[in-house]
Amino acid sequence: MPELPEVEVVRRALAPQLIRRHVIDCEVHSPRLRWPIDPLLPTYLVGRQVLAVERRSKYLLVGFDNGTLLLHFGMAGKLRWAAPCAAREPHDHLSFVIDQPEGSLRLYLNDPRRFGAALWHPLAHGPLEQHPRLSGLAIEPFDARFDGAHLFRDSRRRSVSVKSFLLSAQSVVGVGNIYASESLFRAGIHPERLAGSISRARYDRLALAIRTVLSRAIEVGGSSLRDYAAPGGELGAFQAETRVYGREGQPCWICGRPIVRLVQGQRSTFYCPKCQS
């Protein structure tokens, strides 16, 4: 489900609904996610006030005075607001009751494929950036240090394709399968080009394309291809603006030739064979 834009859209929606609110109740319905949910999570959170709702890469970070909750949504994870007494749905693994001005609401974490995570980082364990899941992450695409020079430098002597290089998140985080194809299209770069043999000028275009595509996706609420929705059920609209992703056989937005699908590293890539070289 979520790449960086979807997580950012969720963060922006959630921040005003969570910040300065208290966790009235917390239940672990099923601890089985990518890593087991700490069964003591409710004892850490109940009665605490949310101080911050931030994002690092595809992690949503909910800050309290005693630690931070890291949420990751894997491929299919979602948050959903419901009445506190509403019936649980299949694959609801975790929930929080949050006090709101007009009575409390329950926030469910639902993740059918269980590739997501809910991890507690106690304040006593030191700075959040040292959490094992965060400490090795590359820079954010909206970091001032992210540009073509950065991609160029990190890609020297790399023999993987540029698509795999982007997806590996070793140089920049947050660009998943949809936005990698979209960014390469907008930069006019063939996805099978080797990362290490692309010029500085082309990486300048790619860095710009990544920022443009991600910004636009955030603006329109992300991509709702199958099941992504923000916590209030709002769907994204970016899937209507993709120029190549999911468009195999359809005419290229620029030249009209059919968009091609290929598989790289077991993931689908979409591109235009004429406009991308």
Add this chain to the structure above:
DNA sequence: AAGCCTACCTGTTGGC
């Protein structure tokens, strides 16, 4: 070290 591959899960879709 880099790159390749598998594994983790469930649900949906399309072809026969």
Add this chain to the structure above:
DNA sequence: TGCCAACAGGTAGGCT
């Protein structure tokens, strides 16, 4: 209609 393979927004970890 039913069955089955292919595929889906991510990423850690193990093996060259």
